[in-house]
Amino acid sequence: MPVRYRCRHCETEIGRLPFDAEETIRKLHLFEIGEIDDYIEKDARGETIVHSICEHCEDSLRQFPDYHALKNWLQ
Numbered sequence: 053m054p055v056r057y058r059c060r061h062c063e064t065e066i067g068r069l070p071f072d073a074e075e076t077i078r079k080l081h082l083f084e085i086g087e088i089d090d091y092i093e094k095d096a097r098g099e100t101i102v103h104s105i106c107e108h109c110e111d112s113l114r115q116f117p118d119y120h121a122l123k124n125w126l127q
């Protein structure tokens with residue numbers, strides 16, 4: 053099953069790996085973020101979704117660090 057990277061702020065698909073790389077990704081990200089299960093999930097079709105952040109959100113987060121906190125609060 054392919055692995056898809058999706059922005060956890062705006063749901064944009066950032067990219068996909070055309071092979072099952074879940075184990076590799078787990079090892080890769082474990083060092084970065086620790087709580088890997090918060091970032092990886094399986095969807096209904098059994099595809100692995102990695103919740104990441106897209107360039108757009110990364111930029112706006114850098115420019116307006118309070119914006120996303122506010123948006124999450126309002127939802």
Ligand SMILES: [Zn+2]
Nearest residue numbers: 059062106109
């Ligand atoms: Zn985004």
